[in-house]
Amino acid sequence: MVKKKTCIFISGNGSNLNNLIKNSRDYVFPISVSLVISDNPSAGGIKFARKNSIPFILINTKTRSYENKILQNLRKYKISIICLAGFMKILSKKFLSNFRYKVLNIHPSLLPKFKGLNTYYRIIKNKEKKTGCTVHLVNEKLDGGKIIVQKSFFISENDDEKKLKFKTQRLEYAAYPEAIIKLLRYTNS
Ligand code: GAR
Numbered sequence: 053m054v055k056k057k058t059c060i061f062i063s064g065n066g067s068n069l070n071n072l073i074k075n076s077r078d079y080v081f082p083i084s085v086s087l088v089i090s091d092n093p094s095a096g097g098i099k100f101a102r103k104n105s106i107p108f109i110l111i112n113t114k115t116r117s118y119e120n121k122i123l124q125n126l127r128k129y130k131i132s133i134i135c136l137a138g139f140m141k142i143l144s145k146k147f148l149s150n151f152r153y154k155v156l157n158i159h160p161s162l163l164p165k166f167k168g169l170n171t172y173y174r175i176i177k178n179k180e181k182k183t184g185c186t187v188h189l190v191n192e193k194l195d196g197g198k199i200i201v202q203k204s205f206f207i208s209e210n211d212d213e214k215k216l217k218f219k220t221q222r223l224e225y226a227a228y229p230e231a232i233i234k235l236l237r238y239t240n241s
Contacts, residue, residue: 053079056236057086059131061139066097068137068158071225072232073104081229082236087129089122091141119147126150133236135228136190145192153239155190157197158228160220162204163188167195172213172220182206183216185224187231201231 055076060069069088075081088101088108101108109125111118126134136157148155160171163186166178175183184204189197203223207216 053082055084056082056133057129057131058083058133058135058232059087059089059126059129060085061089061091061134061136062095062097063090063092063140064095064097064138066095066100066137067221068135068224068228069097070100072135072137072228073100073106075229081233083133083232087125087131089125089139091118091139097138113141119144123147123150133232134190135232137228142192142194143190148190148192153189153235156187156200156228156231156235157190157195158185158187158224158231159195160185160217160224162186162202163195163199172216175207175216176211176213180207183220185220185227187227189235200234201227203227 060072062069073085076083076085085106088106089111090098090108091111091113093110098108107129111122132154134151134155161175162182162184166174182204184202186199187201188199191197203226205219205223
């Protein structure tokens, strides 16, 4: 099977990155993790790139041309799929036009509910009964774009932010690989 070369964008712990690396070792999983990009030099996730000898690039998003630098590297590594995994920057319409239907993001809520930051805090404050995670195509709007996979669970009375995060991320580790398979099946490329 010819695997699609994929770049994972991170800003933090990288547990989704680690999960996608593990999945990509399976012969029938359709992507290989070929590049990691981080906008945060102290992102914990960088260790997973190092450990697995995957090239990684640090991007300074304070410079105006950072998207060009990203693009150059994506071309250099022949990347055809991008997975945002805890990457906390919004990519421009111009940048995204280079990767139509090829950029996915994961968000810890049942979108379109609770876009943006402090998701778990707001879910608890709003006394939601159910929550979960969403993998969606990325457009230039915050946590916007067509939903590919959504997984949910019922919130227990004693769930605090920490427990919600734990339960949500467990679902994320199933949702992201499923969404990648689904996307590649539908776009047939
Ligand atoms: C994930 O839970 C993801 O849903 C969230 O960041 C976490 C990254 O964790 N993304 C967003 O909030 C995007 N709006 P990780 O670094 O351990 O994979």
